[in-house]
């Protein structure tokens with residue numbers, strides 16, 4: 095999705111928190127969907143409800159837009175009790191994206207996306223402008239896709255159109271029920287990262303249902319792990335959930351490889367970085383050799399005159415005369431300082447590099463080696479509560 099597209103009006107409505115207070119749902123046949131649930135979805139955050147089939151995720155979500163009415167308790171959207179809001183108006187304030195999108199098959203993509211603005215009585219011009227803006231935002235070229243019908247799109251494109259339609263009237267809240275589960279894993283991963291970038295722009299309060307812990311960890315600011323009857327076993331940010339599962343149920347659900355999953359949600363800390371010797375591209379090789387010898391190092395990082403990463407030089411190449419620029423090598427293995435440890439690790443593996451440089455913008459901050467990566471991961475786990483019995487160690 096092109097997040098550089100003009101998005102002036104898209105993030106206009108302030109996000110609202112959603113609070114569930116003592117909410118229960120008993121179905122007419124006596125089955126309990128959710129029992130006495132208290133949960134707050136913070137404004138502007140993406141909260142994931144995750145848990146095994148039948149634990150009450152969908153019931154919880156559908157009580158927010160009153161597709162399902164709670165048997166007891168209150169659901170508040172901002173300061174409004176949703177039972178006091180007309181259901182039709184309520185659903186216009188709440189975007190809803192479901193697994194198979196639910197696009198109207200006999201309407202073009204443009205018409206589908208403009209549905210809610212039209213219902214709200216927006217004039218033609220404003221609706222049309224809004225539709226074009228959203229097509230851009232979700233990465234669908236208006237000229238190529240705007241006039242197609244849903245069956246003329248791929249699964250991933252349909253999903254993007256579904257997201258655009260849900261955002262059309264700038265809702266305060268977005269509910270998403272397994273929105274990416276009908277597409278293949280590669281497309282799903284792409285949609286997930288596009289969606290994260292989109293959320294950075296729109297900052298909606300999002301409630302996202304999935305049964306897939308990997309998806310939950312990837313997308314969630316916070317995750318509620320639920321067990322039968324809508325019982326919240328743990329409500330925490332992904333790193334905490336993976337680092338300190340609160341109950342055996344959570345430990346089992348997040349899986350024995352939670353240490354690996356944690357790599358994806360652990361950021362790089364400046365304190366994790368090693369500081370190898372640094373030389374400059376315009377330095378004489380002899381000076382570089384002296385620096386390497388003094389440090390007892392086998393290689394040094396090469397920076398340009400503005401301290402941007404230029405490459406690296408090894409002791410083997412720091413011989414003869416000339417400049418470091420001529421003797422050094424390019425360095426492709428680098429990551430931004432806000433990357434995850436997983437990105438750093440996979441960059442290292444992909445480029446078969448023994449270390450990766452870490453950059454803040456263009457500024458060189460230091461390097462990560464396999465040892466410092468390992469230390470970083472250990473650091474992120476230390477301070478967690480003792481491991482739950484049965485949960486695997488790193």
Ligand SMILES: Nc1ncnc2c1ncn2[C@@H]1O[C@H](COP(=O)(O)OP(=O)(O)OP(=O)(O)O)[C@@H](O)[C@H]1O
Nearest residue numbers: 121125126127146147148149150151152153154305
């Ligand atoms: N209309 C209904 N009538 C009776 N029981 C229902 C109804 N809808 C859901 N339930 C029950 O409520 C419980 C929670 O269902 P819900 O659909 O909320 O679970 P879920 O966590 O979303 O599951 P899944 O991941 O399989 O979609 C289940 O035991 C289910 O059988």
